[in-house]
Amino acid sequence: MEHGAVTKDFLGLTFNLSNVLMITVSSVIVFLIAVLATRALSMRPGGMQNFLEWVVDFVKGIIGSTMDWHTGGRFLALGLTLIMYIFVANMLGLPFAVVVDHNLWWKSPTADPTITLTLAVMVVALSHYYGVRMKGFKEYGAEFFKPMKFLFPLKIIEEFANTLTLGLRLYGNIFAGEMLLALLAGLGTSGIFQGVFALLPMMVWQGFSIFVGAIQAFIFTMLTMVYLAHKVSHDH
Amino acid sequence: MQSLILGAATGGINTGDILFQLVSFIILLVLLRKYAWGPLMGIMKERQSHINSEIDAAEQSRQEAKTYLETQVEELKKAREEAKAIIDNAKKQGEAQGEAIIKASRDEAERVKEAALAEIASEKEKAVATLRQEVAALSVKIASKVIAKELDESSQEKLINEYLQEVGESR
Numbered sequence: 001m002e003h004g005a006v007t008k009d010f011l012g013l014t015f016n017l018s019n020v021l022m023i024t025v026s027s028v029i030v031f032l033i034a035v036l037a038t039r040a041l042s043m044r045p046g047g048m049q050n051f052l053e054w055v056v057d058f059v060k061g062i063i064g065s066t067m068d069w070h071t072g073g074r075f076l077a078l079g080l081t082l083i084m085y086i087f088v089a090n091m092l093g094l095p096f097a098v099v100v101d102h103n104l105w106w107k108s109p110t111a112d113p114t115i116t117l118t119l120a121v122m123v124v125a126l127s128h129y130y131g132v133r134m135k136g137f138k139e140y141g142a143e144f145f146k147p148m149k150f151l152f153p154l155k156i157i158e159e160f161a162n163t164l165t166l167g168l169r170l171y172g173n174i175f176a177g178e179m180l181l182a183l184l185a186g187l188g189t190s191g192i193f194q195g196v197f198a199l200l201p202m203m204v205w206q207g208f209s210i211f212v213g214a215i216q217a218f219i220f221t222m223l224t225m226v227y228l229a230h231k232v233s234h235d236h
Numbered sequence: 237m238q239s240l241i242l243g244a245a246t247g248g249i250n251t252g253d254i255l256f257q258l259v260s261f262i263i264l265l266v267l268l269r270k271y272a273w274g275p276l277m278g279i280m281k282e283r284q285s286h287i288n289s290e291i292d293a294a295e296q297s298r299q300e301a302k303t304y305l306e307t308q309v310e311e312l313k314k315a316r317e318e319a320k321a322i323i324d325n326a327k328k329q330g331e332a333q334g335e336a337i338i339k340a341s342r343d344e345a346e347r348v349k350e351a352a353l354a355e356i357a358s359e360k361e362k363a364v365a366t367l368r369q370e371v372a373a374l375s376v377k378i379a380s381k382v383i384a385k386e387l388d389e390s391s392q393e394k395l396i397n398e399y400l401q402e403v404g405e406s407r
Contacts, residue, residue: 007250015252023257027264034272041279043286052276076277077269085264109257114250118257 006103022109026089034084059083062222067229071134075228078126083221086110086119086170090213093178094206097185110216111175113168120167123224124159131231140231166223173216177209374403 006017037048045053059079063072093108109115131140144155184205188198378399382392 008252010252013252013255014250015256016250019250019253020256023253023260027260031264031267031272034268038272038276041275043279043283045279049276049279052272053280056273056276056280077265077273080273081261081265081268085261112253114253115257118254119261122258122261 006105016112016114018103018105018107019109019112019115021105022089022092022107023115026085026092026109029092030081030084030088033088055084056080059221062218063225066222066225067233071232072225072229075225079221079225082119082123082224083217086220087214087217089115090174090216091210093174094181094209094213097178097182108174108178108213110170111178113171113175116171116174117163117167119170119220120163123166124163124227127224127227127231130228134232135234139234143231162223162227166220166227170216170220173212177205177212180205181209370406374399 005019008015008017033048034052037052041049056076059076060069063069063075063079066072089108089110091108092106093111096106097104098106128140131143135143144152181202184198184202188195188202378396381395381399
């Protein structure tokens with residue numbers, strides 16, 4: 001199950017064209033869902049507006065469970081975009097994968113550690129940015145020496161560990177799911193008997209992957225808010 | 237240009253992917269904030285304030301209705317009391333008027349009776365006075381007649397009878 005990827009160097013940067021394609025597709029799908037759902041806004045919501053308002057309330061609940069709303073309200077747009085983007089990205093690789101000349105084109109963008117780590121680094125960087133901006137550099141810096149001064153090295157390690165676990169957790173879950181799907185698909189296409197045999201586990205695993213994709217989107221957003229709260233809250 | 241890799245893990249760092257992911261996510265964030273989350277939050281906030289104001293209005297109208305009801309009950313009670321007072325008054329007045337009328341008619345009857353009695357008495361007195369005058373005049377006449385002529389007993393008797401008869405006729 002080894003697939004290659006088409007890469008292209010441009011302006012001294014290396015682009016994996018499959019990632020570029022899937023990032024674009026995910027972004028466009030999320031944008032279309034959100035914008036189409038909010039085209040005909042009404043005081044009495046129905047259909048898609050209802051769904052999106054449910055998502056908004058869900059993310060509000062996530063933020064509300066980690067920090068008070070006065071502080072956390074500004075992160076609502078970030079949380080909403082994150083949870084929808086990651087969920088859609090996780091779902092993209094489930095129904096099928098497209099392989100052209102042994103190069104994998106259609107997959108979940110979140111099945112690539114580069115992408116998930118980029119998101120994780122972005123979140124952690126944002127948490128530091130808001131920490132400095134909302135508490136001032138002095139108080140922000142002082143957080144690294146609490147509750148004991150000698151814990152400073154651990155605090156530094158914690159930041160990197162947070163980033164790595166945040167990104168790799170998402171990558172690992174989605175990549176593993178796609179890997180097993182690809183194996184099952186390979187098994188299923190190798191013969192009639194294998195095809196019948198692979199059908200049931202294939203369906204089970206796809207259903208489980210939908211569950212995992214949703215859970216991972218939730219966990220990523222939840223941890224984002226936890227890290228942000230950790231940096232911007234005064235009460236610990 | 238191509239690298240054989242496991243899954244999507246790439247050899248080397250795909251710096252372009254990092255940049256592209258970052259830029260596309262930020263663009264998505266900005267676009268959604270402007271075209272989706274903003275209006276959605278707006279309508280949710282609007283609905284919230286609408287519900288709030290509706291609840292307030294309902295509360296207010298309930299309060300108003302309560303006040304109205306209270307005043308209405310008060311008014312009704314007052315009207316009832318007033319009506320009762322008017323009826324009582326009228327009854328009392330009627331009774332008083334009746335009594336006054338009866339008293340007035342009694343007085344009137346008394347007065348009429350007294351007047352009648354007084355008239356009767358004065359008439360009687362007048363009659364007595366007239367009789368007296370006439371008796372006196374008669375006596376004088378008889379006396380003058382007796383004195384004017386000397387009469388025998390029989391003729392005197394005859395004379396007296398004549399006069400008496402005269403008196404009787406004149407009565």
